[in-house]
Amino acid sequence: MITPRKLSMEELNRLSVDEYHLAAKHSFVFVLDDIRSLNNVGSIFRTSDAFRAEKIYLCGLTGTPPHRDITKTALGADESVAWEHAADVLELIERLKAEGYTIVALEQADGSTKLQDFMPELTQKYAFVLGNEVFGVNEEVVNQADICLEIPQFGTKHSLNVSVSAGIVAWDFIAKLLKS
Structure with missing residues (x-):
């Protein structure tokens, strides 16, 4: 039996920021709409870096770098991951659709697709929309989405922190792409 040991920083073979910028990205972006917590924004930057998202769009009242929180x-991921501020999320959704993205709202909704049933296509680009921590994804955005994706939950709260949801969806997306 092999005894596990923690890897050293050198053994992790981490990319430098410059190498990261040049590396191929996975075919998804995050759209953060009216995210109040700057800590959640920073956490989603880290998740985006870990899974090599193409970009993060920061919409509405969502804070933007540089900001200490x-x-x-983010631990530096705000310097590696491409981002853009978009004042109007609906205009951004329209633009992303025109650029060939499938719009995926992460929300509990009538007729939503359960995460385990979501089967991304290798040739398709996806924009995962995450909404406000209290109110969720704006109803108008849900109505414009191509897919409404729901993370099944089994406890009493039926809600996850927005940055946790981003991590779950990013991992699931990458795992399914790696299997195909």
Whole structure:
């Protein structure tokens, strides 16, 4: 039996920021709409870096770098991951659709697709929309989405932190792409 040991920083073979910028990205972006917590924003930057998202769109009242609370949680991912501020999320959704993205709202909704049933296509680009921590994804955005994706939950709360949801969806997306 092999005894596990923690890897050293050198053994992790981490990319430098410059190498990261040049590396191929996976075919998804995050759209953060009206995210109040800058710590959540920073955490989603880290998740985006870990799974090599193409970009993060920061919409509405969502804070943008540079900000100490984003930087504190992002641990430098706010410098590696491409991002753009978009004042109007509906205009951004329209633009992303025109660029060939499938719009996926992460929300509990009538007729939503359960995460385990979501089967992304290798040739398709996806924009995962995450909404406000209290109110969720804006109803108008849900109505414009191609897919409404729901993470099944089995406890009493039926809600997850927005940054946790981003991590679950990013991992599931990458795992399914790696299997195909």
